Amino acid sequence: MTQPIRFEDKVVIVTGAGGGLGRAHALLFARHGARVLVNDLGGTAQGEGASSSAADRVVEEIRQAGGTAVANHDSVTDGERIVEQALDSFGRVDVVVNNAGILRDRTFHKMEDADWDLVYRVHVEGAYKVTRAAWPLMREQGHGRVIFTASTSGIYGNFGQANYGMAKLGLYGLTRTLALEGRKSNILVNAIAPTGGTRMTEGLIPPQVFEQLKPELVSPLVVYLASEQCQDSGGLFEVGGGWMGKVRWERSLGVGFDPRTGFAAEDVAANWTRICDFQDAAHPADNLEALREMMANLQKYAG
Numbered sequence: 001m002t003q004p005i006r007f008e009d010k011v012v013i014v015t016g017a018g019g020g021l022g023r024a025h026a027l028l029f030a031r032h033g034a035r036v037l038v039n040d041l042g043g044t045a046q047g048e049g050a051s052s053s054a055a056d057r058v059v060e061e062i063r064q065a066g067g068t069a070v071a072n073h074d075s076v077t078d079g080e081r082i083v084e085q086a087l088d089s090f091g092r093v094d095v096v097v098n099n100a101g102i103l104r105d106r107t108f109h110k111m112e113d114a115d116w117d118l119v120y121r122v123h124v125e126g127a128y129k130v131t132r133a134a135w136p137l138m139r140e141q142g143h144g145r146v147i148f149t150a151s152t153s154g155i156y157g158n159f160g161q162a163n164y165g166m167a168k169l170g171l172y173g174l175t176r177t178l179a180l181e182g183r184k185s186n187i188l189v190n191a192i193a194p195t196g197g198t199r200m201t202e203g204l205i206p207p208q209v210f211e212q213l214k215p216e217l218v219s220p221l222v223v224y225l226a227s228e229q230c231q232d233s234g235g236l237f238e239v240g241g242g243w244m245g246k247v248r249w250e251r252s253l254g255v256g257f258d259p260r261t262g263f264a265a266e267d268v269a270a271n272w273t274r275i276c277d278f279q280d281a282a283h284p285a286d287n288l289e290a291l292r293e294m295m296a297n298l299q300k301y302a303g
């Protein structure tokens with residue numbers, strides 16, 4: 001029998017929780033007993049303007065339902081202020097859900113520096129700032145959970161989203177290293193690539209499907225990843241519409257040439273099919289495993 005997942009003694013920060021997926025996460029965490037800091041800058045989906053009403057509304061919803069929450073209206077790029085407020089209000093931080101995000105979709109040849117920079121700043125720098133400010137607290141208490149919000153646009157690419165894809169896959173890179181660095185302090189770090197019907201995807205997803213992709217269908221995974229029961233770290237999970245699955249890297253068996261004699265571009269061409277053949281593919285879980293084939297090739301030809 002699975003134990004109930006409770007957060008009575010835990011404080012959770014959810015960024016960008018004034019609407020969409022973040023709101024659903026915040027409501028579910030509160031229902032599981034967490035004290036929740038609901039952060040939202042309250043600007044447009046393109047990152048313009050600001051308003052306190054989005055976060056305030058969600059805090060009101062949580063309180064109406066008997067939960068505990070406070071609002072914060074800072075940008076995630078001022079992450080230390082968000083963490084400071086959680087400390088002032090609740091005295092600790094156990095979980096950070098980096099969810100805030102914007103879109104500045106443009107094909108690469110039309111992209112301006114402002115589109116590139118703003119997307120980087122909100123998604124990557126924002127997630128960095130909030131997490132960086134919470135990290136020492138988590139290390140000190142020997143417990144922490146961090147969730148980053150990646151995207152299938154980063155994993156697979158998406159037309160018109162060079163800036164967004166860069167930022168979203170960057171967050172998975174951050175996840176992988178923080179998982180390694182956090183493990184000994186019991187700080188577990190995972191990433192999700194969600195799909196949900198929110199203002200961000202309105203007009204992009206056909207209306208009928210949009211209705212079915214309820215944001216609440218993403219949140220149970222986030223709550224689980226933040227719980228004591230979850231011992232996984234460094235994972236990337238696609239989730240939406242009631243479905244979820246784990247993503248991992250796959251690498252072909254590859255081809256080893258003789259490093260002593262060297263080899264030509266034509267040798268690469270002649271072996272291209274084998275280099276790209278995924279039969280008997282490997283799934284390296286870390287850097288050491290990833291380097292194994294290369295080292296074996298050196299050894300094969302050594303001496």
Ligand code: NAI
Nearest residue numbers: 016020021041042043075076099100101151195196198200
């Ligand atoms: P949304 O637009 O409904 O929610 C994003 C929230 O972040 C908004 O409430 C916005 O005010 C807030 N925000 C934006 N910039 C902020 C800043 N600088 N500081 C604090 N808050 C800020 O969009 P949605 O769909 O709920 O997105 C949530 C996350 O999920 C984002 O990171 C998004 O990139 C990601 N995502 C969503 C997908 C979807 O299908 N909806 C697909 C893949 C990723």
